Amino acid sequence: MPEPVLDRLGDPRPSWRRPLVVLRSRLAAVSRPGWTVAAAAVLSALAAVLINHYLFPYLSINNDEALYRLQAQTLAGGHLFPSASTPAQSYAPWLAAVVDGHYVLKYTPVVAGLFALSLVLTGGTVAGLAIVAAAAVVATYHAGIELLGDRRAAAVAAWLLALSPLVILHSAMMLSYLPVLVLYECVLVGLLRGLRTGRGAPLVAAGLALGLAMAVRPYDTALVLGPLAVWAVHQGARGQWWWLLRWVGVGLIVPVAALLSYNAAATGSPFTLPFALLEPDDKLGFGDRRLFPTDPAHRFGPVEGLVSIGDHLWFLGIWACGGVFLAALSVAAVVRRRLSGPALAVGVGAVLLILGYIVFWGAWNAAELWGGIRYVGPFYLMPVLIPLVFFGARGLVDLAVARPWAGGLTAAACLGLSTVVLVFAVGANVSFTRRDRNLTNMITAQPGRVLVIVSADPAFLMHPTSVVANSPAMDGRVLYAVSRGRADFTVLADHPDRSPYLLRLPDGYNRTLESPSAARLERLRVVDGLSIGVDVRASVPAGARAARLEVISDGRRASYSLDPAGPVTATLTISPDRVDVAGIGSASTISAVPAAGVPTAGVLAKMDHSVILALFYTPASGGGERFLDRQDLPVRVDAGTGVSVVAPDGQVGAVGSGLAPAIRLSVG
Structure with a gap:
């Protein structure tokens, strides 16, 4: 051998x-x-x-996770920064700055x-x-x-x-x-x-x-x-x-x-x-x-x-x-x-x-x-x-x-x-996950390609829940954008192949186990006319001692006292040069500056005629006035033809428990 x-x-x-x-x-x-x-x-x-x-x-619930995920997806796609679509602020990820046509993450x-x-x-x-x-x-x-x-x-x-x-x-x-x-x-x-x-x-x-x-x-x-x-x-x-x-x-x-x-x-x-x-x-x-x-x-x-x-x-x-x-x-x-x-x-x-x-x-x-x-x-x-x-x-x-x-x-x-x-x-985290699962299922249940405009504060995607997030290519079946007044018209016009919806999230959504988790999904449509009437309904927590509604438009803030014991109903008539409010009496105060402490989804452009509604109440248990809800109504003034409004057109879904968004808008 x-x-x-x-x-x-x-x-x-x-x-x-x-x-x-x-x-x-x-x-x-x-x-x-x-x-x-x-x-x-x-x-x-x-x-x-x-x-x-x-x-x-x-x-x-730490929304920085969504930021790291987006950054990883961007790098995996061969790019250093996510590209910013127009209008850039409407698609801004959580805590991102817009620089030279792209988003710089934190x-x-x-x-x-x-x-x-x-x-x-x-x-x-x-x-x-x-x-x-x-x-x-x-x-x-x-x-x-x-x-x-x-x-x-x-x-x-x-x-x-x-x-x-x-x-x-x-x-x-x-x-x-x-x-x-x-x-x-x-x-x-x-x-x-x-x-x-x-x-x-x-x-x-x-x-x-x-x-x-x-x-x-x-x-x-x-x-x-x-x-x-x-x-x-x-x-x-x-x-x-x-x-x-x-x-x-x-x-x-x-x-x-x-x-x-x-x-x-x-x-x-x-x-x-x-x-x-x-x-x-x-x-x-x-x-x-x-x-x-x-x-x-x-x-x-x-x-x-x-x-x-x-x-x-x-x-x-x-x-x-x-x-x-x-x-x-x-x-x-x-x-x-x-x-x-x-x-x-x-x-x-x-x-x-x-x-x-x-x-x-x-x-x-x-x-x-x-x-x-x-x-x-x-x-x-x-x-x-x-x-x-x-x-x-x-x-x-x-x-x-x-x-x-x-x-x-x-x-x-x-x-x-x-x-x-x-x-x-x-x-505790199972409870948060259950909320996100229900929210995701409600949105993905809508047929076809979907555009969801998110009404939440602050004005970033991926917050207050990572569910409302886009991929770097922004090519998913569901596309998310933040409600930002007149910019919503551009978002809708850029995606005519998608069915538009409005996602309403209450203030403080998903922050803690005790925070409200009720969310509402509504269809959206663009309404045109010489003037447009918008019906406003709102609910105030039972036993409230007082309530008021602020209407902010064209740099003016008008405050209306409400009867907290009964249903709140009002009508906004939006014209090219003014916004009239009927059904809740006369404004108690009018000023040129929005009230301090009202959460805002961002500063509206100087020529943006959009309307902001903010609802406040004073609880019966004592203490000062508390913010309850806000909703933006995107308005565009069309020279010589009237106005256009991006308005809700009926609820298609609701999930969660606790305090829900209190304001509801509709156009007849």
């Missing part, structure tokens, strides 16, 4: 078997903690896929790029979600090895992260918070491993991850990783300072260059992020803050900042896997000096992040004005999970070694708390 031919390494086995041998040896080298982490990673990826499919099929496209790659390779985004979920577990394990020097404690930290309700839900959501956490941990692993082994490749990887994280959340990155950078430079001062910065800098080159190029294309300046392009008052610091130009100014001061951070910390105490227990274990680990220098630097970074968010109004908005952290967790403080699970794991392992019964009881308490929070969160 002939002797086997030796390969160049002297291995007598056939070359096709060598990869299998290498794989077998690698698997044999995996430690027992490593195998448990691999199981956690697989389970996390599977959970991300299942939760996304069953709990978030219409995305979550966030840089790093995270969206991951989901775009998933779309190109698999046709969907769930693969990207699964990869991020698994990567979070694996990165936590490897970062724990570097920070704690103990594979068992690192594995416990990975499981604590994987079992945190905050991570479980966000693993199924297209948002930036979990991907950035993974990038932070990649920086930890690369930096510490590079310093420990003296190799440049891990430092290059750390620089790459650092650059990507800075491109997504620069403020958070500076706070979270700043202390670790100081520690690393201090370590480098012992003769390898230049070596350290050189290799990290190599990794930074590509993401920093890409970020500067994107900024230049988006804002005109390489050093200006698109974050505040739409609204300059959406920024750090105290003062009047707003998300978009028509958003009423929100006074944000130190008290509001402290309250919001207090709420975030309270929720983190239950949305981490046994957060309050981990906090106690973390304190014990610090007091007993069981943590290394870089681990303590990571802890200082978490403290800086908490303090830093006292001066950012976004956390206050999420906790107090919107309240979404009750349903999707305190996402702004997700980086605090990094030291929390590492320090907590160190303390938990030490406790289990010293007193096994106490360690087991503490672990059970952590799991129990997480289970309770997760059950509540899933139940």
